[in-house]
Amino acid sequence: MCVDVWHFQNKHKTMHTFCQEHCNPADFLKLKSEDGKGWWFTTSIAEQVNLWLGGYHLIICEMMQVKYNFFFDEMIWLCNLNTLEPLKAKGL
Structure with a gap:
């Protein structure tokens, strides 16, 4: 492992x-x-995102697979947008 x-x-x-x-x-x-x-x-970033996603445990614990996959796809997309926008504003 x-x-x-x-x-x-x-x-x-x-x-x-x-x-x-x-x-x-x-x-x-x-x-x-x-x-x-x-x-x-970068596994440290993966760990940070995993910790962030863990905050949604109560929402997802009873979701079926299709809804679960959709939810996380959208949440990760939104997280990426929120990360990229400040970087773009700084010209990075």
Whole structure:
């Protein structure tokens, strides 16, 4: 199981053999950029979004799959818009 880079470097002790052998994100080549220096996927951002979405647990806990998928598709789209607009306003 792959863990976040920060989590791996800061929470997994080098003497913890299982984690060093099975959880190192650098071993998952599809996560690394083409030049091998960066990452395609920022797991810390994914964790932040997951925490934000967790606030909607009471709304979604009884939704059927189609409504659930639609709800999250729309919520993530709105979250992305709210993230991009201030960046665009700053010229980034």
